[in-house]
Amino acid sequence: MVRLMVDAPAAGSDESPVDAFLHGARPKDDMPQGAPSLRHAPGPYFGSYGGRWMPESLIAALDELEDTFEKAKADPEFTAQIAELNKNYSGRPSLLTEAKRFAEHAGGVRIFLKREDLNHTGSHKINNVLGQALLAKRMGKTRVIAETGAGQHGVASATAAALLGLECVVYMGAEDCRRQSLNVARMELLGATVIPVTNGSQTLKDAINEALRDWVANVDNTHYLLGTAAGAHPFPAMVRYFHEVIGEEARAQILAQTGRLPDAVCACIGGGSNAIGIFHGFLDDPSVKIYGFEAGGEGVETGRHAATITLGKPGVLHGARSYLMQDDDGQTIESHSISAGLDYPGVGPEHSYLADIGRVSYEPITDSEAMDAFRLLCRTEGIIPAIESAHALAGAIKVGQRLAAAGNDAGGAAAGAVSEKIVIVNLSGRGDKDVATAAEWFNLLDQDSPEAEIALEGEQL
């Protein structure tokens, strides 16, 4: 096993390798000869994916957003604002926690959890909403709108809007509003207005459609605070930018804690924002295998899933060309997952590109596999994960077992090496929101309790 280290600091520098990395030094020797960097892909295209498949009415707003974003990135005042909010509001850097008892079930490799669940509002979503809300202020917009599946991004958006004094309107499927009434209340407590969406399939994709209709009509004073690394340019590259901090911290932390890079990095994929954030830190490290775990729902063979890259075909939806769950007519197919946060028939365009070039492997995880991993983490580590993140945990178990099998095949001399294999899992969110769903799944509720009634409807944040 070659131990990979970042570049030695420049002569005369007293920076540690970790500091050097955080200040931009990259392990150039690790790059295959002549291979271009995959980091900081600016868009609008990622290979043949991405772009702007949007009504002309919104192009001026996208241009304004792109221009504002590019200027902000180059403005030390803006980057300092982001750093300050990340540190003193969100609670960054998030921890990197070794999960030793959990790892015993993953072939005996070492497993580290990137603890985005410990951020303010309970997930990675805060990274993106703070950044975009600051951009909204810089554009002079007084109102932000957002879509939400079952509430995670809606709550984060309402939080950022409250912090920065912006009006906030959240579009949410009517069915989700009904079964997530506590989350509707949470957004309203934060000062947001929640509008139930009764069009189409009344799901997340329809909430996005309705937010886009609002944006067209109110673009003068409104920013659309899209919640994932999808949509029209500049959204995929911009949302990734605000989440890159996950991967940068994780890379520095694993080097500090273990002295080397991980063998694998795992994350769950809905639209793909938490995943692209952590992947980004490792894209140019060829020794690090990268895995994205999609929602396999009841099994990809059943048709009831959200495994967009695994089974979808390229198409355009919500402004980007990417893999898409669609029928032979190009109509979007409804997705299914026990995890509301992964229940989306599209995926960010950069993931489609990374899949096609083979840099990232995308695999489905079923509801059942995810819930087994959910319970396992609860009982071995005392951490209740979001069901979304449980998909990444289930994937990490498979990856760990494969690493172990490969080590064992290599003979006894390599057996010791298995325990030195390192896997990082992005624990993108905490599972408080999922307690009712999990309780129902594991039959922990009295049959006639009010909680059981709610859980039957799939209570999630």
Place this chain on the structure above:
Amino acid sequence: MSTEDTSAEGRVEGAPGGSVEGTPRTAQHASKSAAAIDRAKAQGRAALIGYLPAGYPSVEDTIAAGIALAENGADLIEIGIPYSDPVMDGQVIQAATTEALANGFHVAQVFDVVRGITSRTEAAVLVMTYWNPVLRMGVDEFSRRLADAGGAGLITPDLIPDEAAEWMAASDKYGLDRVFLVAPSSTPERMKRTVDASRGFVYAVSIMGVTGARASVSSAAKDVVAAAHAAGAERVCVGLGVSNAGHVREIAAYADGVIVGTALVAAIGEGGVDAVASLTKELSTGLTQEEA
């Protein structure tokens, strides 16, 4: 302005995507939409353009209603393809297209609708569609079948010229009109680029918003039309929010064509083909009569 010059709103120079470079824009690609608008112009009036979603309430009804549109004063007909995610449509059209899909509408049936209307009327028939259904079938295949059915071209609400290289090539190959949208928010640079890429006419969005009837026509519409004409567009038609003869009269004073959608969809939903016929007749009075 020459009525013989039905070939193009634009030029090859500056066309995006590079796919049409070297493809001469000649009279062999005479635009059916431009010809229909010019026929109205020769009568001293603007053209009336009516929208109907295919398959609502049935394919047969759409064909019958399209014929009724043509027989009662519409010069061009837009047939919309029902789509699962219609981000530019308001409640009425969403409800209609959702119902058509629920009734089992398939994209290929749009060619039956186009053929059914073009075989029995002189109206130019365009298809209005979100882009993914075209991509799924294949841009070339879709274009070939549309041309075979007698269609005039496509109106593309979520396709901008920047992403249209494949469509530019296919529309040239099959002699189809490509109607892109311009909006009150379009910059002069984008206006020019979109006008240059368009053929047949340019679709001016009257308001920042989605489809649906409104009490009055936005004052922005007149400015958009002026900007499109200034950018070189010979034919500019206005849509969104036009629902009665008064709106038609107001817009016909400055635009080359007036597009009515939601009001016709509501009419077919409430009163069937007869209601489409009578509404079309009423709308067309706005093209020729002075307000009483």
